[in-house]
Amino acid sequence: MSNALAITLPTNLSVGSFDSYLNTVSQMPILTPEYERELALRYRDNGDLEAARELVLYNLRFVVHVARGYSGYGLPLPDIIQEGNVGLMKAVKRFDPDVGVRLVSFAVHWIRAEIHEFVIKNWRIVKVATTKAQRKLFFNLRKSKERLGWLSNEEAKAVAKDLGVDLKTVYEMEKRLDGNDVALDMPHDDSSDENYSAPISYLEQHNADPSTLLENAEWQDHKEDKLSLAMADLDERSLDILNSRWLAEEKATLHELAGRYNVSAERIRQLEKNAMNKLKAAFVLAA
Template identity: 50%
Template sequence: MTTATAIAPRDPWSLVPSLGNLDAYIRAVQAIPMLEADEEQALARRLRDEQDVQAAGRLVLSHLRLVVSISRQYMGYGLPQGDLIQEGNVGLMKAVKRYDPDQGVRLVSYAMHWIKAEIHEYVLKNWRTVKVATTKAQRKLFFNLRSLKHQFKNEADNTHVGRAGLSEAEIQRVARELNVRPEDVIEMETRLAGGDVALEAPTDDDGDSPVAPLAYLADEGSEPTRVIESRRRDWLASQGIVNALDALDDRSRRIVEERWLKVNDDGSGGMTLHELAADYGVSAERIRQIEVAAMKKMRKALTEGEPA
């Protein structure tokens, strides 16, 4: 019996108990097996092509443990873990609905972005001192300011304390590092200083301390769609340009290479239109026309040969 068959009851949600008993819920989701890559791909295609609700349920079930793990990183705000899990599950379901199995990314990587985004929204709406933290700058400061202050304290003792408990130099430094205005730094520091909820993540009995959400911002470069875009750019700059040049005849290829790809030792480029015209015994306008036609042919080759 395969793993897929083992976790395919008539009602997949019957595997998970009510959130009323959080410990039982966590034990249950930890016991649900993860899907193999081929199983995940097959289920995702069934959901995308056939709108198969049972396939969606299987995908969600196998990633509930991921939501539990991420929710622990946000417990330093004094909010119930059950509520954090509930919001994270909403993000997981959104991820499953939008997931494209043909993008070459596992669902776990794609879902992390949506789970964190949903929990971020919940924290910002329910932590009383930052209910108005709705702009991008305020969100950056909310999740990073405390960790930056701790970093400053470790580097050196402050001798000049400016407004809101930060020196003027520190305010400017925070603004530069997070790309926000100094006024935004001062405002958010004032709000955080008036709170009565500990922002640092708690340390459990065996000394393990989860990562506090204010210690980092999600790296946009690791977001799945950006990773795919980066891979596409890398392909275009390497194999893509080789394929496009191979689609040209010898004369067109040389003209393109001389005009756009060649760099001499002294930093200068290749031949000019007039130099190429003299070399081939035609007018500069004719060389320009060949170059334009070659570029169109290369663009077509890049579009047809682009990997899925």
């Protein structure tokens, strides 16, 4: 895609502007299928960069939704989103509106591919090889496989003996090194045919529209935020009663809580009911 498009997009997310960025993209409307197709045709047939820019901008919220699924890796969310935005732009460049799928269905594979590459470069390689022996195995085994392909049983035993690791570790590392051979949903390298797309990119989901899935996910996040705010408004005793009665692995009885707070079991039941009513009221206001 032309650099002219990339320059106008807010892909460089500074810490100070990140909250405002999330707020802005969450308010972007979801494109109708008809208008999305019109924009895609304008870009494909006429090279209309403004149409491509709109396709990207109106789908940035979807990148945020996908990127949140990778927050458990300990990497900065703005960086993950930025990589996902690059994947979205690559998807717009290759999207064919005549195939009959929505852009988000096609783009999700490109978004995840860019995020996966970022995560692997910044996280997974450290986790795969944490000890000196594992790092030595990783790089030596990679060189051996470039010469030999898949190791025979005798070769694997020899590698294990030379590097002082068990045979199971050699096979596990070999399997990880060959993971990219069966990456069904990963896009082709940009250095080759730029119009190539993995077949899975155009597999249509008949059971759900991506826009509906995104809307439902955002609504679920909204309800969870309301629940957290409502629980924060509870007094310490009521919050402890709810946690003990509903959230703890070993749930407390009314009589156990009555003994803890030196009140009757009936009083604990009333406090629990009042707390639940407050939470229900918060959900009613959120609807």
